[in-house]
Amino acid sequence: MRAATSSSEVKSGGIALSNLQKRYGSAVAVSDVSLSISPGEFISLLGPSGSGKTTTLMMIAGFEMPDSGQVLLDGNDITRLPAHRRELGVIFQNYALFPHMTVAENVAYPLRMRRMAKSDVESRLRRILDQVHLGALASRYPHQMSGGQQQRVAIARALVFDPPVLLLDEPLGALDKKLRQHLRNEIKTLHKEVGKTMIYVTHDQDEALAMSDRVAVMHEGRIRQVSAPQDIYRKPTDLFVAGFVGxxxxxxxxxxxxxxxxxxxxxxxxxxxxxxxxxxxxxxxxxxxxxxxxxxxxxxxxxxxxxxxxxxxxxxxxxxxxxxxxxxxxxxxxxxxxxxxxxxxxxxxxxxxxxxxxxxx
Ligand SMILES: Nc1ncnc2c1ncn2[C@@H]1O[C@H](COP(=O)(O)OP(=O)(O)O)[C@@H](O)[C@H]1O
Ligand SMILES: [Mg+2]
Structure with a gap:
């Protein structure tokens, strides 16, 4: 196994989880999770509340450390690497935009943190805002935007430093049903355009089936089945999966x-x-x-x-x-x-x- 990546290395965004285990006190949050995710794949972690989805995602992001097991990025062990050195894009459950910053300032924030030259910041910013159709709203503040627009700002902010992998934790959770359906199509289109690996946490079966190349169904900290959406629905291998999906x-x-x-x-x-x-x-x-x-x-x-x-x-x-x-x-x-x-x-x-x-x- 190679050493941890240097930031100059080109990453393709393959993720491998091997026997991940996480407890909080005596409660097991994630148990024996192994999963191999291809570069560019869209995979969902689907399960009811408390099934270990967020904990799994946070161990990939580096905000939680597993008790045992490994996280590999393109074959490199990043299990103990701090979050800011993994360079993965993360969109949290409540997308946590900075309220006192404009759209442009919010999106440029990760680049400023990385001390990128001003002209580079400008060009990247313009490109990503166009990509998520926010070019015209760059000087607005979050409270002047709809929920769907705010969610796009969060996506732009997570993508702006060109991470190989985007981690999304129930990004549509706070929105109404019609808007969710609209935005899930947008995220799917964006996935095709940018070609990033996307790991998408949701408790919504329809969302997982509609968006994903593969769905990993979680229950009580374990992955019960990983399959293409059609197979999750038509060929459940497990009673929990059969009952939870549809x-x-x-x-x-x-x-x-x-x-x-x-x-x-x-x-x-x-x-x-x-x-x-x-x-x-x-x-x-x-x-x-x-x-x-x-x-x-x-x-x-x-x-x-x-x-x-x-x-x-x-x-x-x-x-x-x-x-x-x-x-x-x-x-x-x-x-x-x-x-x-x-x-x-x-x-x-x-x-x-x-x-x-x-x-x-
Ligand atoms: N920081 C924490 N401290 C204690 N227990 C936690 C913590 N985070 C998560 N848990 C517990 O771990 C389990 C899995 O939680 P989580 O990964 O958030 O599930 P999900 O995202 O699927 O709803 C739950 O039982 C939850 O209560
Ligand atoms: Mg969660």
Whole structure:
């Protein structure tokens, strides 16, 4: 392993975390976190509040020291390097602009700290402000700007010294939903333009799925799954991930001779199973669960009746109750106004075998 980087070396922005561990007193905040992030990748750390996302990010930034484990930047061990010598761009949860400084002064601050020549400061400042569409607002103060504009100032300030990696901790947390959606597209566009590695902390599943090349789902200080967004949603490897990302029906099942059956003994559609017999949970997304009227002739699926119907605008949500008391949800896009089922109708809940995931933990 090479020694810590010198600041003149060109960095490509690859990050490797190896067995990171952090406790506060007796409480474990981060446990055995290992993760390899490619130069230029957009990766999200996604998890509920308290799952260790910020602590992990702060150990990458150098504001927290791990109890054990390593942080590598482009193969160099930076675990014990102080934050200001890592030269990583950081955007904190509450973006902490200096209220008494203009936009230009806020953004130029990291360059002044580095004692950059005035003419260089000017040219860099102009370039980055144009990039985030703030050129016209350079002399405003933070309180004269909208939340979205302030957030862009924070991004510009983090990018102005050209760091190889940008660390973002819930940067859209304080904004309303419409603005969040708009700004996440802007951040994504900026990511394509600047090509920096971005590590993005969020508790918002939609945000993580929409923005990321890969998503690392965290729970109780550990990474439970790291995959592309489609695989996190379609192929969860873990019950926590299945339940945390999107809506899911969890159906208790028994496996015997490779066949999955409900606890009431019904045959359940499932992908081919080559593992051992035993207990399992079948995960089926509401949009994959279909309700068929009547119970005659159904060879696979769960029998029950329609318990509730809720119109939610773009879709209708059907609540199904099985004869054994299992509650399942089916979601159907309202492409037409037709509704085929009425409350109390007997029906069979079924799905395509490959739309189900079998988990046996
Ligand atoms: N400075 C601290 N002192 C004590 N406990 C902390 C500190 N920072 C974080 N924790 C605890 O560590 C756990 C992980 O926190 P954090 O990384 O902030 O989670 P997240 O960002 O996912 O919400 C939580 O249980 C939190 O209470
Ligand atoms: Mg946090």
């Amino acid at each position: 809506e899911v029906n969890l159906i208790p099942a028994k496996i015997a001779s490779g066949k999955l059956r409900s606890l009431a003994g019904e045959t359940l559609p499932a992908p081919q199973w080559r593992g051992a017999d035993g207990s399992a949970t079948l995960c089926v997304r509401p949009e994959h669960l279909h309700l068929f009227k009547g119970v005659a002739g159904a060879s696979e699926g769960i029998q029950g009746c329609l318990a509730a119907v809720t119109f939610v605008g773009d879709a209708t949500v059907y609540e199904f109750r099985s004869q054994s008391g299992l509650q399942l949800t089916s979601k159907v896009l309202n492409v037409s106004a037709e509704q085929k089922l009425d409350l109390g109708d007997l029906c069979v809940a079924s799905w395509a075998p490959n739309d189900a995931t079998v988990l046996t933990e």
